[in-house]
Amino acid sequence: MPGIKDRIAVAGVGATRFTEHWEKDQEDLLVEAVDEACRDAGIERSDIQAIWAGVYYHTTGMGGAAAVDPLRMYGVPATRVENFCASGMDAFRNACFAVAAGVYDIVLACGVEKITDSGSRGLPNVREGLHPFLPAPSAPAMFAMAATRAFEVHGWNKEDLARVAVKNHANGEKHPKAHFRRAITMDDAMNAPIIAYPLGRFDSCAVSDGASAVIVTTPAVAKTLTHKDDYVLAKANGLSVYTANPMYKPSFDYLGFPATQAAAKMAYEEAGVTDPFEQISLAEVHDCFTITELLNYEDLGFCKKGEGANFVRDGLANADGPLPVNPSGGLKSFGHPIGATGCRMIGEVTRQLQGRAEGVQVRDPELGLAHNLGGPGAVCSVTILGRQ
Amino acid sequence: MAGIAAWGAYLPTFRLDRKTMGRAWDTPSLPGERSVSAGDEDSLTMGVEAALACLAGRDRSDVDAVFFATTTSPYAEKQGAATIAAVLDLPNALTSDVTGSLRAATTALRSALDAIAAGTARAVLVVAADARPAEPATATEQLLGDGAAAVLITADGPAEIIGVAGVTEDFTGPWRRTVDHYVRSFEPKLETEYGYARAVIAAAKEALSRAGIAAEQVTKFVAYAPDPRTLATTAKRIGVAEVARDPLFSTVGNLGAAHTLVALAAALDGAAAGDHIIAVAQGDGADALVLRIGAGIDAARSGVPVADLIASKQMLPSYEGFLRFRRLLPSDASDPRSSTVQYWRDRRQALPFEGVRCTACGIVQFPANRACVECAALDKMEPIKLAHRGRIFTFTLDHLVGGEYLETPVPRVVVDMDGGGRVFFDMTDVNPDEVRIGNEIELTFRRIHDGAGFHNYYWKARPPRTATVPA
Numbered sequence: 119m120p121g122i123k124d125r126i127a128v129a130g131v132g133a134t135r136f137t138e139h140w141e142k143d144q145e146d147l148l149v150e151a152v153d154e155a156c157r158d159a160g161i162e163r164s165d166i167q168a169i170w171a172g173v174y175y176h177t178t179g180m181g182g183a184a185a186v187d188p189l190r191m192y193g194v195p196a197t198r199v200e201n202f203c204a205s206g207m208d209a210f211r212n213a214c215f216a217v218a219a220g221v222y223d224i225v226l227a228c229g230v231e232k233i234t235d236s237g238s239r240g241l242p243n244v245r246e247g248l249h250p251f252l253p254a255p256s257a258p259a260m261f262a263m264a265a266t267r268a269f270e271v272h273g274w275n276k277e278d279l280a281r282v283a284v285k286n287h288a289n290g291e292k293h294p295k296a297h298f299r300r301a302i303t304m305d306d307a308m309n310a311p312i313i314a315y316p317l318g319r320f321d322s323c324a325v326s327d328g329a330s331a332v333i334v335t336t337p338a339v340a341k342t343l344t345h346k347d348d349y350v351l352a353k354a355n356g357l358s359v360y361t362a363n364p365m366y367k368p369s370f371d372y373l374g375f376p377a378t379q380a381a382a383k384m385a386y387e388e389a390g391v392t393d394p395f396e397q398i399s400l401a402e403v404h405d406c407f408t409i410t411e412l413l414n415y416e417d418l419g420f421c422k423k424g425e426g427a428n429f430v431r432d433g434l435a436n437a438d439g440p441l442p443v444n445p446s447g448g449l450k451s452f453g454h455p456i457g458a459t460g461c462r463m464i465g466e467v468t469r470q471l472q473g474r475a476e477g478v479q480v481r482d483p484e485l486g487l488a489h490n491l492g493g494p495g496a497v498c499s500v501t502i503l504g505r506q
Numbered sequence: 507m508a509g510i511a512a513w514g515a516y517l518p519t520f521r522l523d524r525k526t527m528g529r530a531w532d533t534p535s536l537p538g539e540r541s542v543s544a545g546d547e548d549s550l551t552m553g554v555e556a557a558l559a560c561l562a563g564r565d566r567s568d569v570d571a572v573f574f575a576t577t578t579s580p581y582a583e584k585q586g587a588a589t590i591a592a593v594l595d596l597p598n599a600l601t602s603d604v605t606g607s608l609r610a611a612t613t614a615l616r617s618a619l620d621a622i623a624a625g626t627a628r629a630v631l632v633v634a635a636d637a638r639p640a641e642p643a644t645a646t647e648q649l650l651g652d653g654a655a656a657v658l659i660t661a662d663g664p665a666e667i668i669g670v671a672g673v674t675e676d677f678t679g680p681w682r683r684t685v686d687h688y689v690r691s692f693e694p695k696l697e698t699e700y701g702y703a704r705a706v707i708a709a710a711k712e713a714l715s716r717a718g719i720a721a722e723q724v725t726k727f728v729a730y731a732p733d734p735r736t737l738a739t740t741a742k743r744i745g746v747a748e749v750a751r752d753p754l755f756s757t758v759g760n761l762g763a764a765h766t767l768v769a770l771a772a773a774l775d776g777a778a779a780g781d782h783i784i785a786v787a788q789g790d791g792a793d794a795l796v797l798r799i800g801a802g803i804d805a806a807r808s809g810v811p812v813a814d815l816i817a818s819k820q821m822l823p824s825y826e827g828f829l830r831f832r833r834l835l836p837s838d839a840s841d842p843r844s845s846t847v848q849y850w851r852d853r854r855q856a857l858p859f860e861g862v863r864c865t866a867c868g869i870v871q872f873p874a875n876r877a878c879v880e881c882a883a884l885d886k887m888e889p890i891k892l893a894h895r896g897r898i899f900t901f902t903l904d905h906l907v908g909g910e911y912l913e914t915p916v917p918r919v920v921v922d923m924d925g926g927g928r929v930f931f932d933m934t935d936v937n938p939d940e941v942r943i944g945n946e947i948e949l950t951f952r953r954i955h956d957g958a959g960f961h962n963y964y965w966k967a968r969p970p971r972t973a974t975v976p977a
Contacts, residue, residue: 240906251856251954251964253874253932255904259918270900270943315903315915315938365920365930367879368869372900431704456826 120330121388126214126352127236127340128503129224129333130159131465135295136452144189144232147329149366152189153227153459155331166333167222169196170212172229172457174207175242178480185228192357200456201359202492203406206330206460207223207499211355213334223339227464230329231455238325242458254418255365258314258407260494263365265316265409267372271424274412278427280307282408283320285430286444288436290451293477297326297453321408326453330461330470337506348472353485356384362496365463373424375495378417380485382489385418385500389487392479393418399483400470402463404491415443418500437478442500445470445478460499463488467503497505508622509663509800511629514559514809515655516552517758518543519773519935519971520831522822524648530825531643538756542822543637543652544934546952548743549576551963552654553635554593554951558894559809560631560656561594569658570627571600573618575610575634576613579603580953580961583700589963590633592642592950595858595891596876602625608680608730608789610763611655616670616793618659625754629660636762640955641688642834642878649733650689651759655767664802665774665783667795669717673708674791677701698732699752703740705792711742712783713794719782724796726777728769729786732760746784763787772812777803786918810971812976818971820935844957856964859894861927862887870926895970903938917941919967932965946970 132154134147140151148171156163171185180187182196189432199209202243206229213227236242241257248254255263268274284304290296304321310319340349358380364370382394391397403418405411412426420441429435435443446452446466449459467476467486514579528535543552561569572594574587587601601622604614611634618630635654640647642925659667679692679701685933692701708728714721727750730738734755745754753772754761761768768849773783782801815963822828829835830899845886854860860870866883870890898920903915917933919941933941934950947967 239911248843250844250852250957253918253930253954255902255918255930256906259902259904262904263900263918263920266902266943267899311905313906313917316904361879366928368870368871368926368928369880369923370928440568493519493694 121354122214122218123353123388124351124352125218125336127337127442128350128352128464128468129335129340129343129345130155130161131332131468132158133295133330133340133465134328134461136326136455136458136462137297137439138234138238139327140234143326144230146490147232148185148188148228148385149228149340151230151331152226152328152441153332155226158344159333161224161333166191166194166226168216168225169194170199170225170227171196172199172209172460174200174205174231174456177235181393194330200225201455202491202497203454204405204460204490204497204499205457205488207463208357208460208486210332210461210464210501211357211499212332214352214355216442217336224333224335226331227334227461227500228331229327229457229461231457232327233325234327240325256314261407261409262314262317263377264372264413266411268279269316269410270285272372274427276308277304278412278431279317279321279408280304280404280432282411283450285436286448286450289445289478290447293447294449295476296447297324298451317407317409323406324453324506326455328452328455328458330458330465332461332464332499335407340495345472349506350471351502352506353386353504354388355407356381356388356500357498358384359497360495363492366464374413374417375491375498377487377495377498378414378491378500381440381498382418383503389485389502391502393464395421396425397485398441398487399485400442400445400480401449401468401487401489402446402466403443403489404493405444405450410491411448414491418487418489432479437480438499445480447477460490464501464503471503471505507665508661508663509667510618510657511660511663511798512560512806512808513656513771514556514562515653515768515812515815516555517541518552519747519818519820520544520822521758521760521819522825522828523955524826526825527648527830533643536645536648536877537618538646540759541651542828542831543654543834546934546954546966547637547652548580548652548953549578549637550580550589551635551951551953552637552652553586553633553656554590556635556654556656557594557631557633560658566594566596568628569594569599569631571621572596573602573604573614573632574631575604575632575723575763577605577608577610577682577732578637579605589857592853592857597880601846602620606764609787609791609793610789611767612785612787612793612795615657615659615795616672619667620668622659622661629658630768632657633762634731634767636764638762639688639832646689646691649760649871649906651754651761653758653761653768654764655771657767657770659803664779664800666798666800668718668798669713669796670794671709671716672791672793673705675705677790688963694732698736702732702736702788703743706740707743707785708907709792709794710786713784713796718798719796722747722850723782724784725781726773726783727860728773730765731795732790734879743956752810753816763844765772768812773814774803775807775811776976779803798845808942815971842955844960844962846958849960849962854889859892859965860889861892863890872927874930884920891925892927892929896947898923898941898943898947899928900943900944901941903941911929914938921967922948931965935965935968
């Protein structure tokens with residue numbers, strides 16, 4: 119299998135600010151992100167030959183027209199991608215595959231979500247009540263049950279969670295497109311109201327709106343565009359889908375997410391990464407909740423099982439540490455407009471590798487990792503990007 | 507004649523002090539407290555609980571009929587007995603609802619005895635439950651309570667029924683038209699003498715006569731009565747020697763069509779061989795049954811004593827909790843989504859709580875699927891009833907339910923069921939601060955919501971109320 123390693127180039131990236139966009143609709147956000155990505159790449163919309171758009175909420179999703187209509191790109195092949203919270207990075211994956219297959223030269227991967235049109239308290243209700251009688255946990259509840267197990271088995275506590283929030287908010291303070299641009303203290307994090315015990319408000323990412331876009335092409339074409347000298351290469355993508363109902367699976371231990379472990383293994387093999395802690399220069403990981411980030415460290419092989427809390431406590435994930443995690447501020451600072459997150463992460467890692475990160479620029483990165491997790495750990499997409 | 511082979515009761519965990527009710531409306535208070543079914547309970551869920559308690563640990567394969575007696579069926583058109591039979595997994599049972607009268611339970615008992623005598627049923631389960639609505643700010647609201655009981659009648663049940671009689675008399679009191687929200691009542695003095703006492707006394711005397719028992723030989727008089735004083739004076743007029751005391755009035759209230767059966771269960775809990783019990787219920791006439799307690803009574807005692815159910819309680823701190831449970835305040839909350847088609851398709855998960863066991867790897871799992879959740883083997887599944895007990899594997903206290911931020915969190919628990927199966931439940935009847943990994947839970951049958959215009963019944967977890975395992 120040839121895979122995508124070094125056969126795909128990121129020619130341009132764009133994103134809106136992630137925040138409560140009361141005065142903009144989903145269409146406005148997507149146009150803004152795509153326009154920025156096209157300008158960044160130095161192309162026109164008419165150069166785009168196909169589109170993959172990550173949109174999760176069916177109430178706002180209109181198939182491929184969700185992208186074609188606002189962009190007025192009538193007639194262009196477009197597919198809406200929905201794969202839980204990893205919808206955005208799965209749009210990128212499909213775009214990469216189409217270019218690697220040789221079908222297209224220049225395609226658009228993008229994602230958008232307008233969450234606050236359904237209110238700003240938690241995610242709109244999709245699964246709850248769909249089944250006549252089986253209860254469905256809220257998103258915080260699902261990850262809270264992982265935290266409860268980690269407290270029991272690893273002896274972790276609220277302070278371990280709070281350190282993740284403090285680190286990511288410190289980074290997000292410096293990012294112009296973050297929803298929350300304010301550092302917080304351990305006290306802030308520890309004393310916030312509970313959302314789903316043991317997770318409090320600062321353990322949870324916010325409800326935000328946003329859009330993001332990535333121009334995907336071949337290295338040969340990228341050499342003719344704006345970033346001809348600093349386009350970024352895709353080194354690997356791994357996608358793994360596990361169960362959407364782990365609470366009914368007797369062997370599920372809640373101490374990690376098998377989808378991440380499997381997707382990471384695929385990506386590392388394709389990229390030739392054997393020691394992720396040494397080889398990965400920075401990572402944007404899916405910190406929908408603080409407990410998720412701690413478990414991600416372990417699932418991605420940055421540290422051993424049970425050592426996630428130490429990893430952040432020892433500063434290893436700090437922006438100036440050996441393996442900066444979420445130098446952008448992560449979902450903690452950006453919120454999580456579902457379909458938009460995956461391509462935003464690709465954009466963050468791309469800009470880091472190009473040395474033009476918005477917010478905290480890490481020093482001399484070679485390889486960057488982006489990790490997008492969806493559902494109750496049901497879907498994971500891991501992308502590795504590298505310099506030419 | 508036939509007799510009672512097993513009995514069980516259910517009383518909701520919540521109680522409301524009648525003083526709290528009097529304070530809420532600035533009205534006088536009756537003494538004691540009343541039971542209050544929670545917002546997700548109704549006559550049918552309480553009936554299921556009583557039926558499971560009655561049959562706990564007993565082979566059910568001889569139960570050929572299930573009768574459900576209530577004046578407050580959750581459905582105007584649809585049978586409650588069929589739901590109870592479905593939970594018990596008795597697809598061939600004759601089922602019937604007996605309703606419209608406070609003596610529905612004793613009428614159902616008489617039909618059960620007829621079926622046993624006719625040889626058309628080996629065992630008949632009679633379930634009675636009520637949660638009657640009362641006009642707010644009235645004494646009736648304080649007096650009524652919610653509860654259920656079930657008895658199993660067999661040809662050789664040790665609480666032998668040796669005399670039965672009944673009188674029927676059309677009498678408008680108490681009543682509730684189909685358009686009424688609350689129970690209505692007649693001029694009380696007239697109702698007590700002409701509607702209640704006359705019919706009860708006539709039925710009781712005739713039943714004693716048919717049993718060949720003198721009133722003085724009765725050790726226990728159990729009956730529905732509009733109030734405790736009427737109960738005592740009526741017993742005296744029948745000639746029962748011992749002063750009749752109702753164990754329920756001050757603790758849980760007047761349980762309507764379930765009252766006589768719950769009181770009978772309490773009497774059977776304390777009965778000894780040789781005792782005679784007379785059980786009477788009134789409503790458009792009266793039914794009376796005389797029981798002689800046989801030597802097998804101790805072996806038949808499997809359920810949880812009614813006294814334990816009375817003692818196992820949580821006080822509602824305010825009248826507002828009662829208003830919320832009864833849905834007496836208008837709400838504009840939208841219906842949750844549901845589907846009668848899907849409920850029907852998944853009925854064996856919902857009611858008999860059936861999962862599957864993979865014969866390839868042995869793992870018990872829920873809900874049912876063709877491919878094993880652990881080894882992925884296809885079509886190796888055999889159905890298995892899951893236990894109603896288990897331990898908490900992990901949990902959260904969810905403040906964010908269905909996009910709505912709540913003041914009080916809902917405990918949501920992942921449970922490893924005894925004997926296998928891992929299932930996710932909402933937890934009820936528990937202080938959220940006391941939920942822990944490893945805690946034991948038992949299931950309770952609840953009305954989850956009313957999406958798609960029907961009652962969606964399923965199970966929730968609760969702390970064990972008693973030592974006995976309903977299965």
